[in-house]
Amino acid sequence: MVNPALQHPIFGPDIRCPHCRQTIPALTLTDTYLCTRHGAFEADPNTNTLVHLQSGRHWRQWEGEWYRQHTHPDGIRFEIHEALDRLYTEGYRATRVIIAERYKSLVSTYLERSTPWREPLESIAPQLYGLPVTFSPSAEQDPCWDVINFNLEKEPGVPIRYPYFRLFE
Ligand SMILES: [Zn+2]
Missing domain, CATH: 3.30.2320 (hypothetical protein PF0899 fold)
Incomplete structure (x- = not known):
């Protein structure tokens, strides 16, 4: 039997979109979450970071809240x-x-x-x-x-x- 946790990206089967706070699902067998309004977010298990593919913005989570990681x-x-x-x-x-x-x-x-x-x-x-x-x-x-x-x-x-x-x- 396959461990169900392994089928989800590091942040679980769904997350709240960092932009609009809607609950958005992970695509099956990928590290990608898809918001209908904001597009794809990819979970990076090595850095515990969520990356918004369109803008390149990085986010990390603390106690259920997303925090944008700044580079400028x-x-x-x-x-x-x-x-x-x-x-x-x-x-x-x-x-x-x-x-x-x-x-x-x-x-x-x-x-x-x-x-x-x-x-x-x-x-x-x-x-x-x-x-x-x-x-x-x-x-x-x-x-x-x-x-x-x-x-x-x-x-x-x-x-x-x-x-x-x-x-x-
Ligand atoms: Zn969104």
């Missing part, structure tokens, strides 16, 4: 910008950005450094969108950092939308 600093900067927007809409403000250590060499040259003279450059924390940036622990210390891209530290800010429902509690 603009990609991760744009994703951080979107997350900051979302945080602000939810009534928080970010106080720090923690970027995955694996992106250190990719983003380092792009980070803004405020350079008050007389201070040696190394002692000044790099910044992104005016926020201090630090890098995560290594993936050996915490395996989530092999997949997720960044984290935002936040504190309550001024909510944009007044939470009217609280009036009736």
